[in-house]
Amino acid sequence: MTLATPALGLQLRSCPASLGQGEMAVVEVQAKGKVTGGFAGEPLFFFPYAPDLYRALIGVDLEAEPGPRGLQVAEGERVLRATVMVKRRPFGLQRLNLPPEMVELRGEALRRVRREKALIRRALLGTKPQPLWRRPFLLPLRGRITGAFGLQRLINGRFRSRHTGLDIAAPEGTPVVATNDGVVVLASSLYLEGNTVIMDHGLGLYSFYLHLKEFFVKRGQRIQRGKVLGLVGVSGRASGPHLHWGVVLRGKRVDPLSLLEALGEQGWKRGLSRRP
């Protein structure tokens, strides 16, 4: 962290020196009045956290180019600057064998998948301009990590998309809870994603819950942290019962574990085991 313009009053209390690809973090400033700022050429949205303390979330996409990104924070005429280094992360490789009709999409299946991608993009517009949560974020279920975030995927012998979420395996029918308070912006049955719920937590922070056996919420519904959204299943393109949990921060695909590292409920790590 380099501070070019130290000033009285306005203080950068917490800012990461570096972020890995697909990671997010909290920036915290002390200020008396309205704080504005930017990160990597985009505006930052500060929200009050405690008296004279404001927070904003920053994140970089899974495929962000490594290198320095500028961060600025301003209160009136006073401006502070810092640099956050984006670092390459060593993402692993995952080999998967799936039914060919779920991989080689043609005809009606291809048209359906395209329509559904557009549906998801539309669901991510119109976020609430303030955080809808006040408490720490929860792990949506306890289980075993069977697919890390960011994996390069070799499906039926060919390189395909990156893995943009975290796969947590658990028995079919295990309840999946909302990671925090928010509004349901999509609750639909999709071809690849299966039964899917997407929640807006405000400030462009969204959580995704895929491959559910069934879901119990509907679009537009405001729900609280810990509410059961649905049950673990194998719907869509899935090779066994698991939750694919995804997190998007203002269009950046970020690792759900980095959300928990930044803002998670204490003890969340105890809910996860790794593949033996």
Ligand SMILES: [Zn+2]
């Ligand atoms: Zn997944």
